Amino acid sequence: MQIMINLPPDLEQDLTRQAAQSNIPLQTLILNALRQTTENYPKPLSQWTEVILTYEGVPDFPAFESYRDELL
Template identity: 65%
Template sequence: MQIKINLPPDLEQDLLQQAKTANVLLQTLILQALRQMIEIPSVSASQWPEAILSYESFPDFASFESYRDELLSPCEPELF
């Protein structure tokens, strides 16, 4: 199947530059992007962004878990 799309000049230049940097054809770069966009994540895949998953705190700060005992219990809603 062939699809023709009109790209804004700035997007075209960005794509061409990325293709050149990756040393791939523009068509290959666009196909990779489309496949990645429609890829269905597995059930076990995390919903947290990588920035959150890879977070490392500062050594001088206490870990969040050390405050767990000080947290208030959630309020139980009154049903009646």
């Protein structure tokens, strides 16, 4: 896959300089940075709190589905 991005000149210069100092191609430097970012990015298990996930509702309350026809 190819992705084209526009970098600010200062960032482009920094990346080019770092690649030259590390003696690696610029593409490799960028790929390594992206891999590090995605590996260290916290992946949320759920956006809902435990209170919401374990909510069982009110036993005597009619099921929402029973009102579906009236919503039309």
